[in-house]
Amino acid sequence: MLFLLVSFFSFALLLSKSLPLHPLPPWASDMRLLSILFCQELLSSLLQLFKRCRPFGGRTIISVSPSTMPPRKRCAQKVWSMEEPAEISVLDLPELALECILGRLTPAGLSNMAAVCSSLRERCKSDHLWEKHMKEKWGRVIGHAAHRDWKLYLASKRESTAGVARIDRRNNWIGLLFSCALPIPWLNSRVESGSKTTSPLPDESIMSWYQSLESGKLWFPAQVYNREHGHVGFMLSCYDAEVCYDCRSDTFYARYPPHGRRTSVIEEGVQWDRLRAPPVDTPAHSLHISDCLNDLHPGDYVEIQWRRNKEFPYGWWYGVIGHLEPCDGNEHFCRCHLSDTVILEFKQYTPGSRWRHTSINRKDHREKGNEADGFYGGIRKLQSKDEISKWRQLWPTDVLE
Numbered sequence: 001m002l003f004l005l006v007s008f009f010s011f012a013l014l015l016s017k018s019l020p021l022h023p024l025p026p027w028a029s030d031m032r033l034l035s036i037l038f039c040q041e042l043l044s045s046l047l048q049l050f051k052r053c054r055p056f057g058g059r060t061i062i063s064v065s066p067s068t069m070p071p072r073k074r075c076a077q078k079v080w081s082m083e084e085p086a087e088i089s090v091l092d093l094p095e096l097a098l099e100c101i102l103g104r105l106t107p108a109g110l111s112n113m114a115a116v117c118s119s120l121r122e123r124c125k126s127d128h129l130w131e132k133h134m135k136e137k138w139g140r141v142i143g144h145a146a147h148r149d150w151k152l153y154l155a156s157k158r159e160s161t162a163g164v165a166r167i168d169r170r171n172n173w174i175g176l177l178f179s180c181a182l183p184i185p186w187l188n189s190r191v192e193s194g195s196k197t198t199s200p201l202p203d204e205s206i207m208s209w210y211q212s213l214e215s216g217k218l219w220f221p222a223q224v225y226n227r228e229h230g231h232v233g234f235m236l237s238c239y240d241a242e243v244c245y246d247c248r249s250d251t252f253y254a255r256y257p258p259h260g261r262r263t264s265v266i267e268e269g270v271q272w273d274r275l276r277a278p279p280v281d282t283p284a285h286s287l288h289i290s291d292c293l294n295d296l297h298p299g300d301y302v303e304i305q306w307r308r309n310k311e312f313p314y315g316w317w318y319g320v321i322g323h324l325e326p327c328d329g330n331e332h333f334c335r336c337h338l339s340d341t342v343i344l345e346f347k348q349y350t351p352g353s354r355w356r357h358t359s360i361n362r363k364d365h366r367e368k369g370n371e372a373d374g375f376y377g378g379i380r381k382l383q384s385k386d387e388i389s390k391w392r393q394l395w396p397t398d399v400l401e
Contacts, residue, residue: 090120091117091119091120098123102123102124102129103129103132106133107130107133107137107210107214110124110129110130110133110207111124111207111211114207124207125203125205125207127205127206127207129207130205130206130207130210131206133210134206134209134210137210138210138213140272140275140276140277141222141243141272141275141276141277142213142220142222142277143221143222143277143278143279144278144281145220145221145277145278145281146220146221146222146277149220149221150209150212150218150220153212153218154204213245214245214247215247216244216245216246216247218244219242219243219244219255220242220243220244221240221241221242221243221278222240222241222242222243222254222275222276222277222278223238223239223240223241223275223276223277223278223279223316224238224239224241224243224254224256224267224270224274224275225237225238225273225274225275225276225390225394226274226394227239227241227254227256227267227315228256228265228267229267229269232400234315235348235394235396235400236317236318236346236348236391236394236395236396237306237315237316237317237318238276238303238315238316238317239256239284239313239315239316240256240257240278240283240284240313240315241254241255241256241257241267242254242255243255243270243275249269250272251268251269251270251271251272252270252271252272252275253266253267253268253270254266254267254270257284257285257313259308259311259312259313273393276390279380279387280380282378284313284314285313285314286314287305287314287366287367287377287378288305288314288377288378288379288380289378290365290378290379290380292379292380292381293342293360293362293363293365293379294362295381296321296337296342296362296379296381297321297336297337298321298322298323298327298329298334298336298337298343299320299321300320300321300381300382301318301319301320301321301381301382301387301388301391302318302319302320302321302344302379302380302381302382303316303317303318303319303379303380303382304316304317304319304344304376304377304378304379304380305317305376305377305378305379306374306375306376306377307374307375307377308374309371309374309375310375314377316380317346318346318348318391319344319345319346320344320345320347321342321343321344321345322343322344322345322357323336323343324336324339324341324343339362340361340362340363341359341360341361341362342359342360342361342362343357343358343359344357344358344359344360344376345357348395348396348399348400349399349400349401350399350400350401353400353401354373355400358373358376360376360379365379
């Protein structure tokens with residue numbers, strides 16, 4: 001092949017010297033450029049061929065991959081290779097052993113292992129490996145609303161990717177026409193590679209979701225205890241917000257919805273212990289439909305919606321069910337749970353404060369209140385000891401007025 005190439009260039013040089021020097025037509029420069037490109041591609045192909053070949057005993061032996069090697073030669077090659085120290089890859093391990101190793105890796109280790117090769121990438125992206133990590137780190141702050149927003153985020157990325165692909169197809173119609181006019185395979189491949197979109201398709205794996213949360217690229221809905229750095233006006237309350245993780249400080253940014261004429265507020269440095277996943281799927285401006293009113297007894301711990309006025313979003317406020325005025329609190333004679341009136345106590349406020357007590361109707365409760373005292377909305381009864389313990393941990397050091 002090398003001899004033919006040298007002969008071709010010698011003949012072309014001799015022919016160029018023997019031709020008369022007449023003016024060339026205008027298209028000659030284009031053809032000269034195409035001939036140069038053709039020669040470059042031919043030389044590149046020959047170099048790749050020479051790299052795959054190796055001299056052995058005066059002959060040229062082309063290396064054969066083990067997958068295409070006959071079984072007898074493959075066995076012979078294994079026997080010959082036993083004389084030298086064999087290199088063992090991670091992929092040579094048994095399936096169960098490899099799964100045990102991957103299952104013990106940290107999220108950073110799995111991400112690094114996924115960058116080794118395509119086979120390990122598919123294994124390290126498996127959802128069953130990332131479900132544990134997702135639950136351990138994000139399970140307490142991720143709820144159904146966050147998962148729904150993640151699906152919407154993926155759908156928007158698909159639409160944007162499809163839009164970019166349509167624009168690329170329109171912009172490359174000239175190149176496609178040129179490739180049809182000159183049906184040279186390597187030219188066609190270059191035009192087609194230039195027309196492909198560079199935007200990757202969205203990844204629906206749990207690994208991708210975890211990395212989006214970890215990198216802070218994704219804002220997701222959650223609720224924040226004692227918002228705005230524990231402002232006294234929000235003590236023992238929990239408000240809806242969109243939060244974003246900051247891996248440098250291991251804290252969150254919290255973006256609260258506007259309050260009346262007040263613009264959106266962003267709080268920095270929100271700690272993990274001030275976040276929770278929304279316990280109910282009720283938007284911040286919607287009234288929660290209470291389903292526990294008939295089961296409320298004195299001493300039960302509850303959360304109730306409250307907002308300053310009609311323009312404000314609801315927050316969830318911690319309280320306890322109290323006794324009616326005629327009742328002395330004796331459990332053997334108490335009949336408060338049979339009354340239609342339910343007393344709510346907020347013991348973080350001093351006795352005599354207008355925020356200390358309120359009452360609602362058990363049978364027909366909707367939003368109740370006025371512009372002076374605010375509006376009380378839906379109620380949810382706290383069943384979990386962890387929820388009650390969390391509120392007690394947030395109890396203010398001083399009694400509120």
